[in-house]
Amino acid sequence: MTSSTFRLAVIVNCYNYAEYVERAIGSVLAQRRDDCEVIVVDDGSTDASWEVIRQTGVRAFRIENGGQRRACIYGLDQTTAPFVLFLDADDELLPGALDAIIPHLQPEVAKVQFCLGRVDGGGQHLGSMVPHPELFCRVGDLRERVRRTGVYVSPPTSGNVFRRDLCELLRDADYDNAVDGIIILAAPFFGEIVSLPEELGLYRVHDRNLSGVGRGIDADIIRQHMQRFRNCIAHLNRVMPRDSKQQPVDIDTTYFYLEKKLILASVVGQVGRYRQLPKLLNVIIGDYFPPARKLILSGFHILIAILPFSLSRHLIEVRYRPEKRTGAALARALTGTNR
Known part of the structure; x- marks a missing residue:
């Protein structure tokens, strides 16, 4: 398969998630899509993440630790597909997710977003989705919503597929370590937003998320x-x-x-x-x-x-x-x- 036939790139970014990253990679490979390129970027993990990643046989890179945004930019440079999904190493895609997403990847679409089911560190479902599907039904003019509120209803990083030109904005976002900032906010101004009110992935809630669980407002x-x-x-x-x-x-x-x-x-x-x-x-x-x-x-x-x-x-x-x-x-x- 030539690179021009790829429609979507899934970039799994990992830092010290040895206990989860194999499940994340496996959830992508299980989609069995020949038009999807998959790579993993290990952001200088100090645990066993790199050893786990190598055992999966996927195309993978280990770089010096520089944060999520830099790791995802590195992954972007290794791919060619016109749309990109940045999958956090502690999250997963559900079976058939890419079959539901890829038909919507059209040139006029800036972002496809979908719901993620919440699970705990052990994979037990927590009984809710992010965002709630009903919120996708009340979208309105998202550009006007950003102007008035500064936000719009959007899932976390792993619930978004971005057009590649939107991802390029990350290169000038030196003020940010995350990837779900400027490209989510800018998406309505660069094209259509397709919202799929279906649970197509899993969002893991555990005490090693960057800002922690149960931390008081500081x-x-x-x-x-x-x-x-x-x-x-x-x-x-x-x-x-x-x-x-x-x-x-x-x-x-x-x-x-x-x-x-x-x-x-x-x-x-x-x-x-x-x-x-x-x-x-x-x-x-x-x-x-x-x-x-x-x-x-x-x-x-x-x-x-x-x-x-x-x-x-x-x-x-x-x-x-x-x-x-x-x-x-x-x-x-x-x-x-x-x-």
Whole structure:
């Protein structure tokens, strides 16, 4: 088979996931697609990951540790297919996933996204999917949603297939270590988003995710995500195709940033934090979610803005602590995108 016949490249990126990576690779090989190229990039693992990877017989590379984004760029340079799926080494594809995905890989499509079933470290199902399938049905104009909120409903890294030109944006994202930032945010501005409300993969929740499970909300982490978001929006505004409908995103009017400011103010005990409510509530009311959802979100933010700081912080912890959070997944959890 010549490289020109490949329609999709699956790049498995691995760092110290010896106990999971064989399952991830096996889940791709089991798809039995001749039009899919598969490679694995070991990002300088210090456990037995490389030995496990070599035993699978797949095309694999071991590089010096440089983080997820650099490992995925390295993998991108080893492939030729016009669409790319970055599969985390602790996640998996389900049987028939690529059969469902590949027919949608058309030139006008910037991204195909699909649901992932949540499993624990031992592979036991946790009874829910990310995102919830119903959220895919209320998409609206995703470009306008990004302008208003700074986010849209999207699965974690392993639930996305990106057109190759979109992946090229990663090369200039030196401010980020993850891959599910700029290319997810920019996708609606570069083409169509195809959302498949089917469970086509598994998203593993365990205590070795980058930001951990059960970690309390920390002011420094919130500040880091606010800065990451600011850098990402600046990047988006530089590369966004310009036409009469695609105007720059104003970060200071987005739901993501306004909510972070309110949460941070509550966590650090900032006096007068309630003054931030009008702008935030205006964005929530203008969102496309049903009235009941708007009411819940509005009520939550009003409470954390007016309650004593100890109670406010407790509410924030209760809402956000249970989720698996890695890279932009934490950003989605903090914004309630996958609610």
